[in-house]
Amino acid sequence: MNAVFYHAGCPVCVEAEQQLAKSLDPTRYSVEVVHLGTDSSRLLEAESMGVKSVPALVLDGTVFHINHGADLSALKA
Amino acid sequence: MNAVFYHAGCPVCVEAEQQLAKSLDPTRYSVEVVHLGTDSSRLLEAESMGVKSVPALVLDGTVFHINHGADLSALKA
Numbered sequence: 022m023n024a025v026f027y028h029a030g031c032p033v034c035v036e037a038e039q040q041l042a043k044s045l046d047p048t049r050y051s052v053e054v055v056h057l058g059t060d061s062s063r064l065l066e067a068e069s070m071g072v073k074s075v076p077a078l079v080l081d082g083t084v085f086h087i088n089h090g091a092d093l094s095a096l097k098a
Numbered sequence: 099m100n101a102v103f104y105h106a107g108c109p110v111c112v113e114a115e116q117q118l119a120k121s122l123d124p125t126r127y128s129v130e131v132v133h134l135g136t137d138s139s140r141l142l143e144a145e146s147m148g149v150k151s152v153p154a155l156v157l158d159g160t161v162f163h164i165n166h167g168a169d170l171s172a173l174k175a
Contacts, residue, residue, distance in 0.1 A: 036160065040157050041155070044157060046124060047123060049121065080117050080121060088163050
């Protein structure tokens, strides 16, 4: 899995997922979609990748923060 | 042209261009790359599309601000 799209279900996240994450070349990228709001067990992983806010797309280890839906800190209990 | 990548030559911009803009599905998107630092005649167009900072990718009319290199206002003379 070389592309991970982290989101939290927010409108900004959904737009980014539908229009950007799904626009990647399917012959080169297989995008895993992770909802940090419902799968908080992935928060630490996202944080260690350098994700500061969602939506964020990690491509081959590089983090791209796309627009701004919510800070990662807001998703922590 | 359904995808336009606006940048200003900054390191953050180059990374986003190389890794994100070039990862779009070529069968669906033809990406035009516009350097607003050298082609200031496109500033007004970018602004009217809703671009606030670069790098930014406009897909089918929707603006995605990717990380943050520079505010559009900083590129105006």
